[in-house]
Amino acid sequence: MYGNDVIDPNEPLNAAETDAYEAAAEHDDQRDTVGDDFDALIAADQRIEPRDAMPDTYRETLIRQIAQHAHSEIIGMQPEGNWITRAPSLRRKAILIAKVQDEAGHGLYLYSAAETLGIDRQELLDRLHDGKQKYSSIFNYPTLTWADCGAIGWLVDGAAIMNQVPLCRCSYGPYARAMIRVCKEESFHQRQGFEILWNLMRGTEAQRAMAQDAADRWWWPALAMFGPPDTGDAAAKGGHTEQSMAWGIKRFANDDLRQKFVDMMVPQAEKLGIVLPDPQLRWNDERGHYDFGEIDWDEFWQVLRGDGPCNAERITHRRRAHDEGAWVREAANAYAAKHATTAEESAA
Amino acid sequence: MSDHATAPVTEPVTEPVTDPATSATESARREPLPGAAGSADGGAHDDKPYAGYLLGLADDAMVYAQRLGEWMTNAPQIEEDMALGNVALDLLGQARGLYPYIGSIDGTGRGEDDYAMLRDEREWRNVHLVEQERGDFADEMARLLWFSAYQVELHAGLTDSSDDIVAGVAGKALKEVRYHLDHASLWVVRLGDGTDESHARMQAALERVLPQLAELFDDDEASVLAAGLGVGVLPSTLHDAVVARVARVVEQATLTLPDGSRWRSRGGRSGIHSRPMGSLLAELQHIARSHPGATW
Numbered sequence: 084m085y086g087n088d089v090i091d092p093n094e095p096l097n098a099a100e101t102d103a104y105e106a107a108a109e110h111d112d113q114r115d116t117v118g119d120d121f122d123a124l125i126a127a128d129q130r131i132e133p134r135d136a137m138p139d140t141y142r143e144t145l146i147r148q149i150a151q152h153a154h155s156e157i158i159g160m161q162p163e164g165n166w167i168t169r170a171p172s173l174r175r176k177a178i179l180i181a182k183v184q185d186e187a188g189h190g191l192y193l194y195s196a197a198e199t200l201g202i203d204r205q206e207l208l209d210r211l212h213d214g215k216q217k218y219s220s221i222f223n224y225p226t227l228t229w230a231d232c233g234a235i236g237w238l239v240d241g242a243a244i245m246n247q248v249p250l251c252r253c254s255y256g257p258y259a260r261a262m263i264r265v266c267k268e269e270s271f272h273q274r275q276g277f278e279i280l281w282n283l284m285r286g287t288e289a290q291r292a293m294a295q296d297a298a299d300r301w302w303w304p305a306l307a308m309f310g311p312p313d314t315g316d317a318a319a320k321g322g323h324t325e326q327s328m329a330w331g332i333k334r335f336a337n338d339d340l341r342q343k344f345v346d347m348m349v350p351q352a353e354k355l356g357i358v359l360p361d362p363q364l365r366w367n368d369e370r371g372h373y374d375f376g377e378i379d380w381d382e383f384w385q386v387l388r389g390d391g392p393c394n395a396e397r398i399t400h401r402r403r404a405h406d407e408g409a410w411v412r413e414a415a416n417a418y419a420a421k422h423a424t425t426a427e428e429s430a431a
Numbered sequence: 432m433s434d435h436a437t438a439p440v441t442e443p444v445t446e447p448v449t450d451p452a453t454s455a456t457e458s459a460r461r462e463p464l465p466g467a468a469g470s471a472d473g474g475a476h477d478d479k480p481y482a483g484y485l486l487g488l489a490d491d492a493m494v495y496a497q498r499l500g501e502w503m504t505n506a507p508q509i510e511e512d513m514a515l516g517n518v519a520l521d522l523l524g525q526a527r528g529l530y531p532y533i534g535s536i537d538g539t540g541r542g543e544d545d546y547a548m549l550r551d552e553r554e555w556r557n558v559h560l561v562e563q564e565r566g567d568f569a570d571e572m573a574r575l576l577w578f579s580a581y582q583v584e585l586h587a588g589l590t591d592s593s594d595d596i597v598a599g600v601a602g603k604a605l606k607e608v609r610y611h612l613d614h615a616s617l618w619v620v621r622l623g624d625g626t627d628e629s630h631a632r633m634q635a636a637l638e639r640v641l642p643q644l645a646e647l648f649d650d651d652e653a654s655v656l657a658a659g660l661g662v663g664v665l666p667s668t669l670h671d672a673v674v675a676r677v678a679r680v681v682e683q684a685t686l687t688l689p690d691g692s693r694w695r696s697r698g699g700r701s702g703i704h705s706r707p708m709g710s711l712l713a714e715l716q717h718i719a720r721s722h723p724g725a726t727w
Contacts, residue, residue: 168501169717170718171718172726172727173543180519180523190509191513286727287724404507407507408508410632411568417629
């Protein structure tokens, strides 16, 4: 794919290209032995399906998580979408359009998965527009140069896949199945991001500087995507991790996934020739992992609370598009209702 | 194309896709590009003097793809972000299919990005219709209805082109633009026969697009030459069939096809453009032009 002997196309670049994905995707969802009791199904690591009885809190947790995931896909179209008209070559333009389309598609799968829990898309979109539900904070950072499209693919999609591969084994069937497909497509996105940076790093001095600058800006926000610390001392502070793990929604702690991500990305940065912006980043032989510096959690909480560079811009854009389209959706509904009535009358 | 969003229209407005027409594309691709070797000497090909005609077709597709790309994240619903993205991708593909061939027959050996990123406004050969700024959703559906109806008739004609490559590109494009026409038709019908507001907006959009239509059917010098060689289609010969297609949709939509317009756009095929073209090119080209010689 890259026409060189440094990058082996068969070498995994992200978690969706590892055995963990294959194992999750093939996870047995036969459930003929334990009946349909919720606790028994969870204990047997089998899937809960929409018509099964489930605790209200399980349902609410899933609605919140799946909706937040769907919103992230839809809001996530914006930072790269605004580069479609500016992509530097026609090939890049075509790939970028296809990528942003995929994100819209992921949003639709996920809204559909949430709808199986008894809520509709319009209600979820209202909650997004009213600020009652969140999306991934990473999209509150701006895309300043073309290289940001590369850094988003490589780092942000890479981190998202690391989070999502375990979700392919989520206890809730529709979410797990959506994740299996989403991860496969995200894997292409991550590769295209890597390839953008690869080309930039082998280009002109200005292109190399652009790539390095983008990596400098996206590295730390990407690490924060795994969420606040939840192992060691932090584990006692609560949060969603413990209950979500007991329900088979979450499989690994935030810190463990973050470590796996760092371990996977450092060698890729070296191949790219990009210097990751962390002076404390070094291999620890004893742990068998890379050590890395402290994440700025104050910034994380600040952006999460709505005070990031693009929070207002993203929601304003989303609301405007939705409001401007209201008359179109009303017309489609009116047309459908009118013609459904006509069909009934002619049948009667 | 994957998406026909929301309410289905029970009667298909356009005919189903029946003709795969892939064999022409495949045979054209298997053979070396005629003229590809000759371009090295820098001489134009006197036996294929129709690069200017093909440039008009390619630029129409390229510029409209650029405009449609602006809809992504701005559409009335997520399904429509995807659908308009699909149309943009198809049109971009049509342009990319033609540019390298044009480069091989106009004697310059230019590639797709040379055409898209490095030409100034006066060198572009697209009609004014496709360069106009994005309006509301009704404006876009009016433009897409007319443009795809035109492209359906155009590419149906070009599948008989005496140039195998042109026939091949047209065969593939014909399948795509039939879907585009279907998509636009479904929306025009829903909007026309939807609410009072959507009816009024769709009618107004049909009137606003009117001044940009005549140019699609102008027999400029390049198309007269290409049609004379059996390579191209004379635009004026497409007029009645295109209008008939649009009129059927407009009637089903309970709208009125407006008639006549004092101003008619002209000059796109000879590089005379309207104000929005300069801004469109600035956005399209600025990164590529800021880094001369760079690859991406």
